[in-house]
Structure formats: structure tokens, C-alpha cells
Amino acid sequence: MASGGPEIEQLIQLLARLPGLGPRSARRAVLQLIKKKQQLMIPLSAALDRAVEAVRTCEVCGNVDTQSPCAICADPRRSESGMLLVVEDVADLWALERAGVGAVKYHVLGGVLSPLDGVGPDDLAIEGLLARAPEFSEIVLAINATVEGQTTAHYITDRLGHGVTKITRLAHGVPVGGELDYLDEGTLSQALKARTAV
DSSP states (O other), rough: OSSSOOHHHHHHHHHHTTTTTOHHHHHHHHHHHTTTIIIIIHHHHHHHHHHHEEEEEEEETTOOHHHHHHHHHHOOGGGOOEEEEEEESSSHHHHHHHTTOOOOOEOSSSSSSBGGBOOOGGGGHHHHHHHGGOSSSSSEOOSSSHHHHHHHHHHHHHHHHHHSSSSEEOOOSSOOOOOOOGSSSHHHHHHHHTOOOO
């Protein structure tokens, strides 16, 4: 049931499509935007217009930036580590950057292999990864520990071959500050298998 004009309803529907926002959250956000039109809505609209014009996908790694190659790829200090982190999505790249993983370079796949969803190797940026791989001494598969993620990691490992470049993956197990009682069996099992000396 519409409670505002068609413009308001369209705004609610568009915001409700964003991750983490359902119809109720979108409605509250729209009401806040309307109440603070000068402070929020007009600057947001202008920022969105600028972003539409300026944001582009990096032709090298797949990151999003206002330049291509992106600031990460253009930074000469990042070539010194010789490490390439392969991630599923730009959100994963940003999370690793926030964590301060160091002066590394990235490659965004654009998803994972998922035959049920119709996502095959040609739908991902795997060929670009294969072309870039010889430039690096180590490739870290920073892919989520899902069935699809592990399938993708195995596929990439097979395509890269053995011995050309060191291929590693992120460790899995007990998170920092985690309590054993709250962890699932798979995480505990993986943590025990990947144990380290003290």
C-alpha cells in the first residue's frame, strides 16, 4: 500500500534492493532523507551523479576506482612484495585493505564458480588472472570457504599448474577472540588440522 507519491515509492523500492536494506529499512531511510532534504538528500543526489560519471572498473585487477588502472595497481611499492591476492569481489578487496594486509596487489574474480547459478569459468576473470600470474612469486587464494569458493580455488590451482608460482590460500579456523563453544564442527576440525607450533 503506497503511503506517498510515486516518486517516494520508487525511491523506497530502489533502496530496498540494496544489501542489508529491506522494505521497512528503506522506508525509514527515505523518510530521513525527506526530513533532512538540504543536509542529506541533495548532497547524496549530487554525490550519486558524480559517482555515475567518475567510477570505473580497473582494467588490470577489477577493483572500482575513479581511475584505471586503479590507485592500488598504479602504486609502484606494491610490486615489491611479489604477492597477488585473488578475491571474489571488490568488497573482499576493500576488507583486506582495511585489515592492512600490506603492500600487495589484487585480482578480483567477480564471483565464484556455481553451475547451479549458471556461473562458469568464462563468467569470471580467470583468464586475466592466468595472464598476470607469471609476474608474481606468490598467489594467495583469498576466496571464501564455501563449497563454490573451494571449487573455484581448485579450478584456479589446476589452471595455474604446479611449480610456476607459489600458490597458497588463507588459513581457516578459530577467529581471534572466538570461543570454541560457539564454533561449528567444520571450523573446529579445520583449526585442528591447521594447528601451529607454539
